[in-house]
Amino acid sequence: MNVTRRGFLALSAAGTVAAPALLSVSGRALAQSKPIRVGYIADYFGTSLTAIADDQGLWAKHGLEPELKVFTNGPIQIQALGAGSLDFGYVGPGALWLPASGKAKIVAMNALGLSDRVIAQAGIATMADLKGKKIGVPEGTSGDMLLRLALAKAGMQLSDVEVVKMDPSTVVSAFASRQVDGAGIWYPLVGVIKKTVPDLVEVAKSADFYPANSFPSAFVARNEVAEQDRETVMKYVAVLKEANDYRAADVPRSVEITAKFLGVPADPLITESQNGKFLTSAEFVAATRDGSVASWLKGLNDQFVSFGKLQNPLDPKDYYLGDLYSGG
Incomplete structure (x- = not known):
């Protein structure tokens, strides 16, 4: 964190x-x-x-x-x-x-x-589905780290998605207003987003990479x-x-x-x-x-x-x- x-x-x-x-x-x-x-x-x-x-x-x-x-x-x-x-x-x-x-x-x-997640709007089920999509992420944070790990695991590169750098609170509002298709973010902010977007999809989580990446x-x-x-x-x-x-x-x-x-x-x-x-x-x-x-x-x-x-x-x-x- x-x-x-x-x-x-x-x-x-x-x-x-x-x-x-x-x-x-x-x-x-x-x-x-x-x-x-x-x-x-x-x-x-x-x-x-x-x-x-x-x-x-x-x-x-x-x-x-x-x-x-x-x-x-x-x-x-x-x-x-x-x-x-x-x-x-x-x-x-x-x-x-x-x-x-x-x-x-x-x-x-x-x-x-173990609180980090890559989340996506409803209808997006996998990292591959995020190809070419906008993903909001606070640069240099563990949310950014998880996004990169999840992309690599899916055989993708950062250039395969459109990364939009923003601070954590902006990620919350941008995802809730559907200005971005996905986000690299963490709990409890994911919980805050869920109050507005209850059908969001968690396509990757930090626990998926533990203990190799902690x-x-x-x-x-x-x-x-x-x-x-x-x-x-x-x-x-x-x-x-x-x-x-x-x-x-x-x-x-x-x-x-x-x-x-x-x-x-x-x-x-x-x-x-x-x-x-x-x-x-x-x-x-x-x-x-x-x-x-x-x-x-x-x-x-x-x-x-x-x-x-x-x-x-x-x-x-x-x-x-x-x-x-x-x-x-």
Whole structure:
């Protein structure tokens, strides 16, 4: 899941109270706790572990006092990391080309997104049926990635369809008004579209390509913090691991906690939570040690190269601190 994809709260929960721009843990931090600045994105994937850590008092438990800042996307957080105004952040799969280009270090994986879809208007049943048709897609997102994978699987190229680049909210309105024949987009936005176009057809989904092609989201650290303050990084990772296992053990409860934290209705978060694969920390450790995480990241790198985002991406071992996460 990526960055620009997070406009869904405005679409799905119009009129609700927006997430505050700046939050901090109060009444929990110990005097000797280390102050850190942590970014998050206001949706389930981008907030749940931060919300759980806040709800369960995990920051103080692990000796941290966070200043929590909400962002609309991953690239802006990477910019903040580079400017020195943020220590840690969250990015979806569409923004992972930035760590792969040396802009930040991945300190932990978050979840595997299975929410992406290639959808089409009624009467279009397969990717082949989309040949020559207009397809709306937010460029460089996981929806774009899935579209390319689905075309290749069908023996087609991007030039076989008419790609119309647009932001996520425009995809929703364009598809609903039948200005496009198809779209590369994700849940919960697909659910929003279905309210207007209930007979839309899902011609491809991200689960069709798992695990060979995965869409992981991750937590990142400022390069200087990763290189010069491993103790703080380890504390942050410890918080993430504990929150991650809480979520994996009780996703419905984690949705409630996240909705309360964000001040939004739970329904769109429930939909989002149902379209992800949530591994335990032990499973992430195993996936790190057996090379699965590196494989996910290399798969994304290949796609970023094909997008023209990267020419020579770093090897995952150079930007994912897997040894730190797995304990050696």
